Amino acid sequence: MHSADDIAMPFQSEIPKQKWPVHVEVRLKSRATARFNTIQTHVMNWIASFDRINLSSSLIGWEDVPELASSVEQIATSDSACPSQSLLIDEMLLQVHVYQPFNGDVDEEFANGVGGDEDDETMAATVRELPNRSWEGLWDSLIYEDNIKMKLLDYIHATLLLSDAGVDFNLVSWNRVVLLHGPPGTGKTSLCRALAQKLSIRLSERYSHARLFEINSHSLFSKWFSESGKLVQRLFSNEVESLTAARASAMAGTEPSDGLRVVNALLTQLDKLKHRKNVLVMSTSNLVKAIDTAFVDRADIVQYIDLPPRDAVYEILRTCLSEVMSRGIVIPENIPSLQQALIYERTAPAQSSVAAMPDGSDAHGKSKLVGLRLLALATECRAQRMSGRALRRLPVLTLAKHISAGSIVSSYSSKVNGSTPAKDSSSNADVDTWLSGMETVVAEQATQRGNLI
Structure with a gap:
């Protein structure tokens, strides 16, 4: 006779810990000649000596490993779906990616070359080798809500998993087409470029x-009647990404019939491309309702990219301010993270004026003041429905309109003239002056937009 506890014992087992995928990206120097798999092994061995690693951060200490110091330029952990800011080594599914970016931002260009007329040589497309050094950091600079970037990466990995498993394409089908839509200036094109860089x-x-x-979507239309469809076919023979307009207007007579041929040719080429595992079609639109429904139906992901919410605005403003500080334009101060700033906001008195904000006489008070002012500025920017493009333009307008740019000692001028480094220069703007300038610019832009109505 056994008790209930005795019977349950053989079936009890320890629940295994969840392991999170963590991607470590290793960027090599331009002239490095080491084999990628050799560097990968050295990085894995080096990381094995750690107890814990911070996520979304640059790693340090690899410079002390001779095999890495001679070839590596940077080692960084990428963003992760894990909600924690750091993980123990045994909590990670570590994946190390070694890459050597192409230098420069020179693109190869393709002209349409249709009709035999040199005047019709419109630039039809550009091609860029990836990963490219000019797009380093682009992924991290894009800040969205709802974890959009990770969702797109997960989609790509899902299609690869299904392809590798040999899933019958007639039973489970996907097109490898992504459509991003939303207001202008929200970073749709930049996200396409950043995603391509990240995937490479x-x-x-x-x-x-x-x-x-x-x-260049305008180049899909040739002045030579019936040639536009051929143009699309020729471009897609090189596996490209593109954008389509609705056939409905063409059928209604508001668009030339040649436009209908363009869309039909595009849809045909998309159906051919979906069988190629190494091709991803990314498209963007500010007017998704104008896109042909057949194209929308082919998109596996139709993702709306909205104007940034307040939290995202804060992060954009924080990264802008951190950048001008790192370049010696603004005297460095501690800028609190979004999480810390929100704590300051919850514990601050129920007053919104700058005069009622905390005293900034000590380092902690100064940091708290900066965080609260940035949050207040983020609230105002969100109320004005400012795009990410407009937000990242604020530092330029602030410097041009409200700070004496001529008195700033830049890092470059310090090197050339042998003067005191800018970060130590008392002539450079302090954070209070900078924040006041940004607040004024935002108020001025609100007035200017009001004049346009």
Whole structure:
């Protein structure tokens, strides 16, 4: 006779810890000649000596490893779905990606070359080799809500998993088409470029070469009747990404019938491309209702990219301010993270005026004041429905209109003239002056927008 506890014992087992995928990106120097798999092994061995690693951060200490110091330029952990800011080594599914970016931002260009007329040589598309050094940091600079970037990466990995598993395409189908839509200035095109850059790094072991084709959508239409469809076919023979307009207007007679041929040719080429595992079609639109429904139906992901919410605005403003501080334009101060600033806001007195904000006489008070002022500025920017593009333009307008740019000692001028480094220069703007300037610019822009109505 056994008790209930005795019977349950053999079936009890320890619940395994959840392991989170963590991607470590290793950027090599331009002239490095070491083999990628050799560097990967050295990085894995080096990381094995750690107890815990911070996520979304640059790692330090690899400079002390001779095999890495001679070839590596940077080692960083990428963003992760894990809600924690750091993980123990045994909580990670570590994936190390070694890459060597192409230098420069020179794009190869393709002209349409239709009709035999040199006057019709419109630039049809550009192609850029990836990963590219000019797009380093682009992924991290894009800040959205709802974890949009991770969702897009998860989609790509899902399609690869299904392809590798040999899933019957007639039973489970996908098109490898992503459509991003939303207001202008929200970073849709930048997100496409950043995603292509990120995939070229993450999939470097699978695909040794990556290229991004960007089409000038206006070039799809030729002045030579019936040639536009051929143009699309020719471009898609090189595996490109593009954008379509609705056939409905063409059928209604508001668009030339040649436009209908363009859309039909595009849809045909999309159906051909979906069988290629190494092609992803990314498209953007400010007017999703104007896009042909057949194209929308082919998109596996139709993602709305909205104007940034207040929390995202704060992060954009914080990264802008951190950048001008790091370059010696503004005297460095501690800028609190969004989480810390929100704590300051919850514990602050129920008063909103700058005069009622905490005293900034000590370092902690100063940091708290900066965080609260940035949050207040973020609230105002959100109320004005400012786009990410407009937000990242604020430092330029602040410097041009409200700070004496001529008195700023930049890092470059310090190097050239042998003067005191800018970060130690008392002539440079302090954070209070800078924040006041940004607040004034935002107020001025609100007035100017009011004049446009």
